[in-house]
Amino acid sequence: MKNDKLASGPVGDMQRKRTRRNWLLSAPALVVLAAAASGPLLIVLVYSVLSAGEYGGVVWKFSTDAWFNVVFFRDIFDGTTTLADAHMKILWRSVRLSFMTTLITLTIGFPTAYVIATRPRETRSFWLFLITVPFWTNLLIRTFAILEVIRNEGLINIGLQMLGVIDKPIQMLYTDFAIMVGMTYVYLPLMVLPLYASMERLDFNLVEAAYDLYATRRKVLRRVIIPLVKPGIIAGSILVFIPSLGAFVTPRVLGGGKKMMLGNLIELQFGAGRNWPLGAALSVTLLALVMAALLIYVRSTQSHSGSVR
Amino acid sequence: MAENRGTGQEKAEHSLPAAISAQRVTKVFGDGKNKVLALDDVSLTIEENEFFTLLGPSGCGKTTLLRLIAGFDQPTSGTILLRGEEISHLPPNQRSVNTVFQNYALFPHMTVAKNISFGLEMLGKKPDVIEKTVGDMLALVKMEALRDRRTDQLSGGQQQRVALARALAPRPQVLLLDEPLSALDYKLRKEMQIELKQLQHDTGITFIFVTHDQEEALTMSDRIAVMHVGRILQVGTPRQIYNQPSERFVADFIGKSNFLSADVLAVEGRHARLKLSSGQEVGAAIPDGMTPDGSVTVVVRPEYTQIFPKSNDAGDLQGVLENIVYLGTDTHYHIRLPDASIFVTRSQNQCKVTEAFRAGQSVSVVFSPDSVQLLRC
Amino acid sequence: MISPIRKRPPFSLKSQPGFGTIAGLCFVMLYAPIITLVVYSFNAGKYISMWEGFSLQWYVAAWGNEAVQDATIRSLYLAAQASVYSTILATMAALGTTRTPPFRGLTAIYAMINQPLMVPEIVTAVALLILFAMIKSLTGIQGMVYLVIAHTAFCIPFAYLPIRARLEGMDLILETAAADLYATPWKTFWRITLPLLWPGIIAGAMLAFVISLDDVVITEFVKSSGQETLPTYMLGQLRRVITPEINAISTLLLGLSMLVVCVLFFIERKFGK
Structure with missing residues (x-):
């Protein structure tokens, strides 16, 4: 550190005292977090290379079976090895549905955030408030609400039947579509909020300048507004993509165990599946995917701020 | 556009x-209680190829216009007509005006060249x-070397040049400049004033320049409109505005002024004989649209007056010297008049001449001929 | 002459075609399901499909349901504990990490505090399941302590956010002024820092409370049998036929969340900036 040469003087003493104070103040929180948030992740990593116990739990014996089983499936009877179709399907569904959810929330969230950001200052906070309320509402309750809307005896089917458009209900529940609608619904505020934050900072002089230089509405949007709020677009996409990837409650309620995502597959291994090492390996896989997404995010924000400075 | 100019000339x-x-x-702006009258029945004509300045304090409506x-x-x-065609409700992307x-509003995500193009x-x-045009414009504002820079890596002066090049590139019929020099430091501002004037001359494009800086306005403009609370008070060349201010606000806003009250003695054509409160009689030209009678206000610029040691009752005004303010190039003398108001005279400093006056002494002031201006209000 | 006023709508620089419609749809989409849920919690009939008149019977049913009573009390008890503990810890951490020149490890502390926000809940949940299973089999300790620790941990970043924001908005010169007026550091903290920090602390505690109250995933994995909270109870009910009783409970929880958000909003309005 560049302050090291001051360390011997009274200024350095003050600074060292301060740093010690800061660490002491932070320590209790860090201890709890290490015990009940960060630390256990290491145990998951260890469990992923142990053997499965017969009735759940593990046997303390090194084994790569769990990792092998993430990708491959060995037939118990003839011993042949094939790609684990079920796992691949679930992994692919998780990534695909998360991606679709991100795309849809962006499509809806971008115009919404823009409209809020262009309201007069006094009314803006009201509209923002309306976005925040669902955000702080229980995720399970919001998923239940969607359930009530799309189930066979739900609002949409009843409505369509009363209008005579259909004569028997459309099965929407327990499909990929249901999960996607549910995730879009519960994660939409996570897209709108960062988008709004970057649009609020947008210098509308630049929009005026673009119109002044003969740009059409569409060109103003494409050439000026979208490039300038890109950090918000990236932040919102990451904030939606990451929890979608690890979603558990929404696919469980709306996929009904028929359509699983990674989170449900992990739960299965700790419950009925009784294969804790596999569950741990799948958890590490999910964590790795999330970290990869975060890394891409950090990279893109750094390259952005780097070019601004 | 070019066609318009052609038909006009034919x-x-x-x-x-x-x-x-x-x-x-x-x-x-606004409605109900928050209603603000930003422009109040303003009429104005700006000629082709003019460097026209809208001058006034902040909130006077110049930026609104x-x-x-x-x-x-x-x-x-x-x-609002642009070369005779109504544009009042045309969106900005359909007006040949840049x-x-x-704050320059340069696109931060584009290079200098991309901004201009x-x-x-x-x-x-x-x-x-x-x-080709981008090349020409970069040359015009002397920024060729920085064409691929991002605009947020430029200094204020460089950003200013890019903003100019960007607005000039499409060759607009009218160029609007909204206090473009206000963010620059004093020296750079002085340089840019000359450069802007030269640029206007070279391109032949009509410039409409908004500023609150009277010195800037006087330096650059062909004509100036002085604005105050949503109205235009006076339009004229810098000389007219300075030497024949029509209203007290104009005289006060531009340069330093002494205001004296006077009684009208006689009117002969466009000329009036006035009697100052000091008892002295002076003559003054009558501004257009004014019929002076009774009591009026006149303005006298400090530099059109001269201070003398009081020897007798000669001179236009008598008073007691209260303050001597030395300013390098010249000296200001603050004189307390018999009616308790302060009158300022100014004289240019000469090399190696020691101060001839001291505070507290009685002095008299003499006006140069034709230096007294009658104000409309 | 004044030109005739045109009836053409003025050109608005800020509007974009279709954006208003999409934004309107967005708000409808956000609120229609919630409103449906609330309305049907007052339905006299058993099925959501038919409106059979206004009734509070499902609220009465929920109130009388012992399992619901039990889960409610546990949820509130857990949320109260977790929010108090996490707020104290977060306040201390915020005092240690704001308004200070950067020191070695500061970034690591930030990363540590925000880590629960980044790791998927399901991963933390199974990690805690494994850890607590180990501890339980080693020590034999049972009880709520595991849930309290788990909830405290993931509530810390939520409590930390508003407290830190509030602290960063506070000028250090006030504390300097107090010291100048002969206050000891301890007195300065009690008389100056803490009173000014209160809005942030309250906001943090309320956020933590709501987050703890809403948690499903981690609770579901950490709880022992017989330790249902309201959300896990509701999740468990999914296996059966859903009665509007669930809607009634949801509506009450919804009301509580709304109340908290409103209070937070008010605090920010009053003390923000």
């Missing part, structure tokens, strides 16, 4: 329509035309 050289003509323009011409806002009532913004691209110009 009709008759001197009946060329004005570059900008604002007719009885009123602009109201500029924004109406640019198309960022629409007038509440009244019309703006240099106060933006307008040309939007107009659908061919790539080779764009390439």
Whole structure:
């Protein structure tokens, strides 16, 4: 550190005292977090290379079976090895549905955030408030609400039947579509909020300048507004993509165990599946995917701020 | 556009329509209690190829007028014509008018060259035309070396040049400049003033320049409109504005002024004989549209007066010297008049001449001939 | 002459075609399901499909349901504990990490505090399941302590956010002024820092409370049998036929969340900036 040469003087003493104070103040929180948030992740990593116990739990014996089983499936009877179709399907569904959810929330969230950001200052906070309320509402309750809307005896089917458009209900529940609608619904505020934050900072002089230089509405949007709020677009996409990837409650309620995502597959291994090492390996896989997404995010924000400075 | 100019010239050289003509323009912001009258029945004509300045303190409506011409806002009532064609309600991307913004509003995600080519691209110009124009513009503002820089890596002065080049690139019929020099330091501002004036001369484009800096306005403009609380008080050349201010606000806002009250003795044509409160009689020209009678106010610029040691009752004014303010190039003398008001005279300093006056002594002031101006109000 | 006023709508620089419609749809989409849920909690009939008149019977049913009572009390008890503990810890951490020149490890502390926000809940949940299973089999300790620790941990970043924001908005010169007026550091903290920090602390505690109250995933994995909270109870009910009783409970929880958000909003309005 560049302050090291001051360390011997009274200024350095003050600074060292301060740093010690800061660490002491932070320590209790860090201890709890290490015990009940960060630390256990290491145990998951260890469990992923142990053997499965017969009735759940593990046997303390090194084994790569769990990792092998993430990708491959060995037939118990003839011993042949094939790609684990079920796992691949679930992994692919998780990534695909998360991606679709991100795309849809962006499509809806971008115009919404823009409209809020262009309201007069006094009314803006009201509209923002309306976005925040669902955000702080229980995720399970919001998923239940969607359930009530799309189930066979739900609002949409009843409505369509009363209008005579259909004569028997459309099965929407327990499909990929249901999960996607549910995730879009519960994660939409996570897209709108960062988008709004970057649009609020947008210098509308630049929009005026673009119109002044003969740009059409569409060109103003494409050439000026979208490039300038890109950090918000990236932040919102990451904030939606990451929890979608690890979603558990929404696919469980709306996929009904028929359509699983990674989170449900992990739960299965700790419950009925009784294969804790596999569950741990799948958890590490999910964590790795999330970290990869975060890394891409950090990279893109750094390259952005780097070019601004 | 070019066609407009052609048809105008065919009709008759001197009946060329004005570059900008604002007719009885009123602009109201907000409604109900928060209603603000930003422009109050403003009419104005700006000729082709003019360097025209809108001058006034902040909140006088000068920027509002500029924004109406640019198309960022629409007038509440009244019309704005661009070369004889009404543009009052045309969106900004359909007006051949470009703006240099106060904070430059350069696109931070584009290079210098991309900023300059933006307008040309939007107009659908061919790539080779764009390439050439961008090159010309970079040369015009002496920024060739920085064409691929991002605009947020530029200094204030450089940003200013890019903003100018960007606005000039599409060759607008009128260029609007909204206090473009206010963010620059004093020395750079002085240089840019000269450069801007030269640029206007070279390109032949009508410039409408907004500023609150009277010195800037006097330096650069062909004509100046002085604005105050949504109205235009006086339009004229810098000399007219300075030497024949029509109203007290104009005289006070531009340069230093002494105001004296006087009684009208006689009116002969456009000339009046006045009696100052000191008892002295002076003559003054009558500004247009005024019929002086009774009691009036006159203005005397400090530099058109001279201070003398009091020897007798000669001179236009008598008083006691209260303060001597040495300013390097010249000295200001603050004189307390018998009616307790302060009168300022100014004299240029000479080399190696020691101060001839001291505070507390009685002095008299003599006005130069024709230096007394009658004010309309 | 004043030109005739045109009836053409003025050109708005800020509007974009279709954006208003999409934004309107967005708000409808956000609120229609919630409103449906609330309305049907007052339905006299058993099925959501038919409106059979206004009734509070499902609220009465929920109130009388012992399992619901039990889960409610546990949820509130857990949320109260977790929010108090996490707020104290977060306040201390915020005091240690704001308004200070950067020191070695500061970034690591930030990363540590925000880590629960980044790791998927399901991963933390199974990690805690494994850890607590180990501890339980080693020590034999049972009880709520595991849930309290788990909830405290993931509530810390939520409590930390508003407290830190509030602290960063506070000028250090006030504390300097107090010291100048002969206050000891301890007195300065009690008389100056803490009173000014209160809005942030309250906001943090309320956020933590709501987050703890809403948690499903981690609770579901950490709880022992017989330790249902309201959300896990509701999740468990999914296996059966859903009665509007669930809607009634949801509506009450919804009301509580709304109340908290409103209070937070008010605090920010009053004390923000």
